[in-house]
Amino acid sequence: MEGTGLFPARAECLEVGCGNARLAVLVVDGFRPQRYVATDVDARQLSAAGHVVRQRYPEGRPAALELRPADMLGLDFPDTSFDVVLAFVTIHHASPRHEDFLPVPRALSEIDRVLRPGGLLFYSEIFHHERIREWLAHRGYALASVQRRLRVESVAARKPGGPSPGPA
Numbered sequence: 001m002e003g004t005g006l007f008p009a010r011a012e013c014l015e016v017g018c019g020n021a022r023l024a025v026l027v028v029d030g031f032r033p034q035r036y037v038a039t040d041v042d043a044r045q046l047s048a049a050g051h052v053v054r055q056r057y058p059e060g061r062p063a064a065l066e067l068r069p070a071d072m073l074g075l076d077f078p079d080t081s082f083d084v085v086l087a088f089v090t091i092h093h094a095s096p097r098h099e100d101f102l103p104v105p106r107a108l109s110e111i112d113r114v115l116r117p118g119g120l121l122f123y124s125e126i127f128h129h130e131r132i133r134e135w136l137a138h139r140g141y142a143l144a145s146v147q148r149r150l151r152v153e154s155v156a157a158r159k160p161g162g163p164s165p166g167p168a
């Protein structure tokens with residue numbers, strides 16, 4: 001997200017593979033989304049996330065921030081229910097063997113399914129850089145920002161559709 005200036009106001013957001021939620025609290029504090037559902041498949045990660053959230057907000061978690069279990073290979077959310085999906089160094093975990101791209105499109109399809117038309121996917125990855133970008137481009141996503149720092153590629157991609165921009 002760094003430097004993109006793309007984050008929509010009052011967004012409903014889903015983060016997949018939130019880990020200990022250290023990034024979730026930064027996004028919640030920095031962008032004040034309407035809703036931020038931080039999810040992970042691993043109960044131990046969600047427990048660590050609960051700890052981080054309690055430390056960050058000793059007087060109570062912001063109403064916008066939810067912590068929930070979810071598997072990115074089968075997201076338990078309705079179609080087109082989020083304006084923004086975030087996945088930080090998580091998509092390659094679609095495969096237990098991280099270098100194996102084969103299961104990754106299933107995770108990408110789930111992310112695509114829950115994103116609204118015109119919605120934004122923010123992700124960072126250390127594997128499959130080109131193949132993920134190709135998958136997105138093939139489905140009409142516009143790559144709004146691609147940044148590389150060492151092994152980590154950070155991308156903001158906009159799903160096709162959504163309201164057309166008004167007159168200038």
Ligand SMILES: C[S@@+](CC[C@H](N)C(=O)[O-])C[C@H]1O[C@@H](n2cnc3c(N)ncnc32)[C@H](O)[C@@H]1O
Nearest residue numbers: 017018019040041042045071072088089090093
């Ligand atoms: C490298 S960690 C990144 C954590 C966090 N996003 C960060 O940047 O600090 C990858 C995370 O993906 C989670 N994960 C692995 N497989 C997953 C799946 N199928 N669905 C959702 N999360 C998954 C792991 O439990 C772990 O928390």
